Amino acid sequence: MNKTIETILNHRSVRSFKNETISDEKVQQIIQSAQAASTSSFLQAYSIIGVTDQLKKDKIAELAGNQSYVAANGFFFVFCADFKRLQEASVMQNKEISAATESTEGFMLAAIDAALAAQNAAIAAESLGLGICYIGGIRNHLNEVSSILETPEKVLPLFGMAVGYPDSYQEQKPRLPNDLVFHENEYQNDKNQTKKKLLHYDDEILQYYKTRMNTKKEITWTGQVSATLEQTKRLYLNDFVKQKGFLK
Amino acid sequence: MNKTIETILNHRSVRSFKNETISDEKVQQIIQSAQAASTSSFLQAYSIIGVTDQLKKDKIAELAGNQSYVAANGFFFVFCADFKRLQEASVMQNKEISAATESTEGFMLAAIDAALAAQNAAIAAESLGLGICYIGGIRNHLNEVSSILETPEKVLPLFGMAVGYPDSYQEQKPRLPNDLVFHENEYQNDKNQTKKKLLHYDDEILQYYKTRMNTKKEITWTGQVSATLEQTKRLYLNDFVKQKGFLK
Incomplete structure (x- = not known):
């Protein structure tokens, strides 16, 4: 690199x-x-x-x-x-x-x-x-x-x-899994697949917020972003x- | 650098x-x-x-x-x-x-x-x-x-x-002069100053297009961009x- x-x-x-x-x-x-x-x-x-x-x-x-x-x-x-x-x-x-x-x-x-x-x-x-x-x-x-x-x-x-x-x-916040952001040739719009990947990412982010050095909190990614956008x-x-x- | x-x-x-x-x-x-x-x-x-x-x-x-x-x-x-x-x-x-x-x-x-x-x-x-x-x-x-x-x-x-x-x-195209793009503390909105600087930049771009290696042309920056935006x-x-x- x-x-x-x-x-x-x-x-x-x-x-x-x-x-x-x-x-x-x-x-x-x-x-x-x-x-x-x-x-x-x-x-x-x-x-x-x-x-x-x-x-x-x-x-x-x-x-x-x-x-x-x-x-x-x-x-x-x-x-x-x-x-x-x-x-x-x-x-x-x-x-x-x-x-x-x-x-x-x-x-x-x-x-x-x-x-x-x-x-x-x-x-x-x-x-x-x-x-x-x-x-x-x-x-x-x-x-x-x-x-x-x-x-x-x-x-x-x-x-x-x-x-x-x-x-x-x-600390660095883990980004969305690559295969949710990157699509090859056409937009991948399979709801079940998306949901599965988002749940997995939610676990990762929950863990990140719980264990990071500064201002620990307990929230998932979908929880956080949907609360942000609801306002x-x-x-x-x-x-x-x-x-x-x-x-x- | x-x-x-x-x-x-x-x-x-x-x-x-x-x-x-x-x-x-x-x-x-x-x-x-x-x-x-x-x-x-x-x-x-x-x-x-x-x-x-x-x-x-x-x-x-x-x-x-x-x-x-x-x-x-x-x-x-x-x-x-x-x-x-x-x-x-x-x-x-x-x-x-x-x-x-x-x-x-x-x-x-x-x-x-x-x-x-x-x-x-x-x-x-x-x-x-x-x-x-x-x-x-x-x-x-x-x-x-x-x-x-x-x-x-x-x-x-x-x-x-x-x-x-x-x-x-x-070749690289010369950018606008730094002091037209960068403003300190407040937007510099003096029309005469802007015009003076743009005329100077026009000369630079005219020279660039006339002498560059590929597809020479004879146009100033204000000429080019205003023609683009007119359409x-x-x-x-x-x-x-x-x-x-x-x-x-």
């Missing part, structure tokens, strides 16, 4: 960072890595906001569900879908592009562009000995987060990423995303 | 592959790497379909805009947003999760989950000496692609990825995505 795959497979989210800043050189390497990702039709339909102002970080941490590591880390990134810059480009060229940027296709494209860039940033950071944690919690209150980051229409913050020197590592969260996003010029 | 960042920065899309299959071991490493990515609330809301049936690959290549490298490669992956497996989990737990999976939040979550996994797969593949190319073109005719892959409701193919041993490498593509997706159980 090569060093890069080792880094990738060694991933776990880090939620406790040392009080140590990251050098500008490392931040630059992370951003450059993000920009090296593939981008649909060369559009580069995303922006990255680096939040270094501690007051802003504190506010975002509160909005994201009082997660301390959003405020206390080496660097905090927010990845955004961005058609604003492309709109400026189209004004320069006298073209009208709203129909494309407001479409479902446009939204998918920009969100995927941003996520590919973010994952490059994550791997680059981890290869430098840093830890990372994605922060979907910024979507709890995207209106307020947008105000703090002064993102205009056609720019939509999607998620944050806390980066820093790990203070402690959690319908962030329904305001349907309107907010439109208001920002996407998915109209 | 470490080996992993070197791999990331060395990325360019590969559109011509040797007629050589990829070993099962490598395919497994790629899938395992994909699964190691962060996933929102541990949901793992995506699936990966490996298309090995040449007839299916040929059909998908035709649907994706007759791109030969979709049919001729070492391996072809399709990454899907997937709430189907989570629905099975919720049935097992007697929970009702439709409101969550049909929401804008659910769609964002699943699409981002899939993209993070895909970029891990891309970097893993490149670290193994393979080349990759994302195939957004499958969204040209997602209904037909879904039929070929037999993806049920609540599973939405998002993009493909052709992987293989590179037959030829293209509103894939408008059917607004309905199709709903029909598949997302973004309702």
